[in-house]
Amino acid sequence: MSVVTDPARPAVAPEAPKTVRRRRSSGFNSVSPREKVARYVLLVFVLLITIGPFLWQLSTSLKGSGEDIYTRIPRLLPAQPTFDHYKEVTDTIPVWDYARNSLVVAFLVVGGNVIGSSLAGFALSRLQFRGRKIVLGLFLATLVLPGEVTIISQYVTVREFGLANTLFGVALPGMIGALNVLLMYNAFRSLPVEVDQAAVVDGANAWQRFLYIGLPSVRGTISVVAIFAFIGAWDDFLWPLIVLTDPNKYTLTVGLQYLSGTFSNNPRLIAAGTMIAFIPIVIVFATLQRFFFKGVEEGAVKG
Numbered sequence: 001m002s003v004v005t006d007p008a009r010p011a012v013a014p015e016a017p018k019t020v021r022r023r024r025s026s027g028f029n030s031v032s033p034r035e036k037v038a039r040y041v042l043l044v045f046v047l048l049i050t051i052g053p054f055l056w057q058l059s060t061s062l063k064g065s066g067e068d069i070y071t072r073i074p075r076l077l078p079a080q081p082t083f084d085h086y087k088e089v090t091d092t093i094p095v096w097d098y099a100r101n102s103l104v105v106a107f108l109v110v111g112g113n114v115i116g117s118s119l120a121g122f123a124l125s126r127l128q129f130r131g132r133k134i135v136l137g138l139f140l141a142t143l144v145l146p147g148e149v150t151i152i153s154q155y156v157t158v159r160e161f162g163l164a165n166t167l168f169g170v171a172l173p174g175m176i177g178a179l180n181v182l183l184m185y186n187a188f189r190s191l192p193v194e195v196d197q198a199a200v201v202d203g204a205n206a207w208q209r210f211l212y213i214g215l216p217s218v219r220g221t222i223s224v225v226a227i228f229a230f231i232g233a234w235d236d237f238l239w240p241l242i243v244l245t246d247p248n249k250y251t252l253t254v255g256l257q258y259l260s261g262t263f264s265n266n267p268r269l270i271a272a273g274t275m276i277a278f279i280p281i282v283i284v285f286a287t288l289q290r291f292f293f294k295g296v297e298e299g300a301v302k303g
Contacts, residue, residue: 054278061085061271069267085272089259092269095276097248098255102234103280105171105251109233110226112175117225118218120176121184122210126196136185142178148238155242167249170240174233180225187221188214223291230284234277252277 031039055076060069064080089095123129124136154173155164163169191214199209215222237253244250256273 057271057274060268061275063268065268085268086276089269089272089276093255093258093273095252095255095273098250098252099276099280101167101249102252104167105240106230106233106280108168108171109174110229112171113177113180113225113229114222116176117180117184118215118222119210120181121186122188122214124181124185125188126209126214127206139178139181139185143182151239151242154239158243164243165245165249166243169243170236170251171233173239174229174236177229177232180229183221183225184218187218191217220291223288227285227288231281234281 056074059076059078062081062083062085063069063078064082065084067078067080124132124139158164158169158172161169163172195213196209199213204212235253236251240251240254244254247255256270256277259270259273
């Protein structure tokens with residue numbers, strides 16, 4: 001018996017199976033339980049690699065003198081927690097004087113990078129002048145050279161300027177970093193060109209466009225530059241060791257080497273000194289972290 005179909009009625013496609021419909025509704029973002037477990041295991045592994053050494057140093061600095069830190073089964077929580085090692089570090093070396101010297105160097109480096117990199121990045125991205133591409137290429141070329149290649153020429157230059165054995169001489173080579181200039185260049189470049197054109201029509205000059213249009217839109221990248229510059233200046237060891245000869249002008253990283261030489265058999269003091277040097281980095285990042293995570297969204301126009 002044949003079935004007669006009406007040619008005027010459109011053909012109805014057969015209903016898709018429930019399994020296919022379920023896959024389409026879930027999309028590609030669906031994660032199976034096995035994949036979810038694998039992701040969490042990977043996250044825990046990365047967390048142990050990054051946070052594990054810090055927690056171990058903190059635990060070592062708080063362990064008492066009578067507690068064995070080299071146990072067969074590593075124990076993270078100290079059985080006899082004490083802060084005596086921190087006091088002993090401050091009594092052994094002038095930690096606060098070294099920290100003050102490091103802060104002076106760090107603030108000079110941060111100020112130089114924030115101001116200089118912002119100006120250079122705005123000029124390379126927004127101003128038209130002869131040789132702009134050549135200058136940009138030179139900044140890119142300097143990223144290939146490691147710092148150890150130019151450290152001798154930097155020391156000769158600083159010495160000829162009469163800045164050897166000074167904190168300003170320590171901060172001078174790092175006051176404008178090529179990478180920071182490129183970061184600011186990319187941030188300014190992502191802004192719409194129409195904003196600058198409208199400002200020019202309204203009579204704004206380059207300086208006014210930089211202050212009132214450019215800078216408010218790249219605060220996230222500025223905080224990234226400030227954090228990277230501070231960490232680089234605070235943790236630098238080789239360059240201050242070469243430039244400084246007066247122990248009263250030592251930075252904290254150079255001054256802490258006395259703990260490794262004098263108390264090499266007591267890792268608790270070394271761990272305590274490491275924690276003291278780590279505290280300012282935490283404070284700076286905690287202060288700027290809300291701007292730091294906005295750096296990836298740079299370029300949005302704000303009314």
